[in-house]
Amino acid sequence: MSTSTTTTTEVKPGIADTTVFEFKTQDSSKQQHIKTAGDKFESQDYQDWRQQLKEEGFVVVKNVLNKEQVQHYRNEMLNWITSFGTPLKIDDKSTWKYDNLPAHSLHNIYALYSVSHEKFFWDLRSEPKIREAFGKVWETDELLVSFDGININFPGATGGLAKSAKSWQHVDQSPFKQSFQCVQGIAQLSNAGPKDGGLVVYPKSHKHFIEFVETQLDKSKWLHKDWLMLTDEQVKWFEDDLGIKPYKVEAEPGDLILWDSRTIHHAVLAESDEIRTIA
């Protein structure tokens, strides 16, 4: 799943780089030659959730997993995190401590120990409705997926480092790649209500990605890696100059949140007791 916690699926390089699609737009008199699957996606109008992904830069696809599947994957993730021989117990809050957790990032992302190749993670990313959602965007079932991590957040167990890392607005795409190239996803295995930990996005920010990298970044410092952390000043540019405000995405267990890698996003910690479990 994505740069860190999610299901990032990219179109095959072969398709992205070389294929020329020819198709009719709604105005059938105009035939277009479109270079990439991303260009094709952006040039079409959809009558389903893809339209929101295209316009807003994110969408919640409902119910890709049923209750039993959610339960199963959540249990597997929690079994994984309690398998390190520490005193951590899911049903004993007093053990939800930073020191009882295996190594993880500032933002509660677990990407080490080859967790992305655990059976449960392969099973999850192979779930038919998850594959189907990505397939619908790229119009192929030959998908590439990155191997990132899972995010498990025990409320209160954040440790000193994570507390200082409240906002980490970023995009997961290099300034060198300016078109629609990659969709990231979160399979939601816990509730993401208003007080729960969850993803925050800047709606429509993907549409300003080119303007952003061209005008707000020093071109000589552009990097090829698909990760770009914004400074406070750059966030302010989006919020104040463009009027784009952060939006906390609400989702229920079994939902799949998808977003364009150019959409600015980060995550907030829980104010509730819900253990955030997403993959």
Ligand SMILES: O=C(O)CCC(=O)C(=O)O
């Ligand atoms: O924890 C989160 O929801 C944010 C994850 C994230 O930034 C990503 O998967 O790219």
Ligand SMILES: [Fe+2]
């Ligand atoms: Fe990200």
